[in-house]
Amino acid sequence: MVTFTFEEQRVFIRFFHLRGLKPIEIHQQLSEACNDGVMDVKNVRSWVRQFKKSRASCENKPKEPRPRTSRSEDMTARVEQMVMEDRRLTVKQIIANAGISVGSVDTILHDDLKMRNVSARWVPRMLTDENKASRVAMCQAKLSRDKGMNSAFFSSIVTMDETWMPMFNSENKRQSAQWKQTDSSPPKKFRVTASAEKMMVAIFWDSEGVILIAFPRVQQ
Numbered sequence: 001m002v003t004f005t006f007e008e009q010r011v012f013i014r015f016f017h018l019r020g021l022k023p024i025e026i027h028q029q030l031s032e033a034c035n036d037g038v039m040d041v042k043n044v045r046s047w048v049r050q051f052k053k054s055r056a057s058c059e060n061k062p063k064e065p066r067p068r069t070s071r072s073e074d075m076t077a078r079v080e081q082m083v084m085e086d087r088r089l090t091v092k093q094i095i096a097n098a099g100i101s102v103g104s105v106d107t108i109l110h111d112d113l114k115m116r117n118v119s120a121r122w123v124p125r126m127l128t129d130e131n132k133a134s135r136v137a138m139c140q141a142k143l144s145r146d147k148g149m150n151s152a153f154f155s156s157i158v159t160m161d162e163t164w165m166p167m168f169n170s171e172n173k174r175q176s177a178q179w180k181q182t183d184s185s186p187p188k189k190f191r192v193t194a195s196a197e198k199m200m201v202a203i204f205w206d207s208e209g210v211i212l213i214a215f216p217r218v219q220q
Helices: 006-018 023-033 041-052 073-085 091-098 102-112 129-148
Strands: 159-166 198-206 209-214
Touching (some): 006 023, 006 041, 073 091, 091 102
Antiparallel strands (some): 159 198, 198 209
């Protein structure tokens, strides 16, 4: 038996179709003439439908590549607009709104838009522009005064801060770590919570270091 290519089989399909044979009969004719590489019935029916629509070519047109809509300029601009409108959007929310895969969202965010998700940085105070300007003016005044006193002004400044501290604070996991042999049991410790009773700690210092640590009061 001779082996025919798919293109040659499509020529036979068109010939038998023009002779009035049904797809199942055409497939039987191909099975008798061809070797193991015969086209299946599903493809035979598909080609018969195309020949019925006046198709004359038996060549199989190459498939056009799917457009990369996931990373198109429009999609990148859309994702950027969503993020700029709400910077706390999660990747799942972007996927739901844009209708693209998690890989496409990740690539657009990191590679195309050069973005990364970070947590807010903790700062002690939220200063307004007026607060910042006031602090700058204060610092400039102190620098001018220190310059007039031959750098003696800053060495005479004493400042302080205070905080509440528990009377007893248990050690954390890292502090309790210790070396052991591979064949020995790991160390154990009882669960201990920080003391509910607290004390106020006030610390005073100057340019040379800590001057005084005081405990003004205790909170029950």
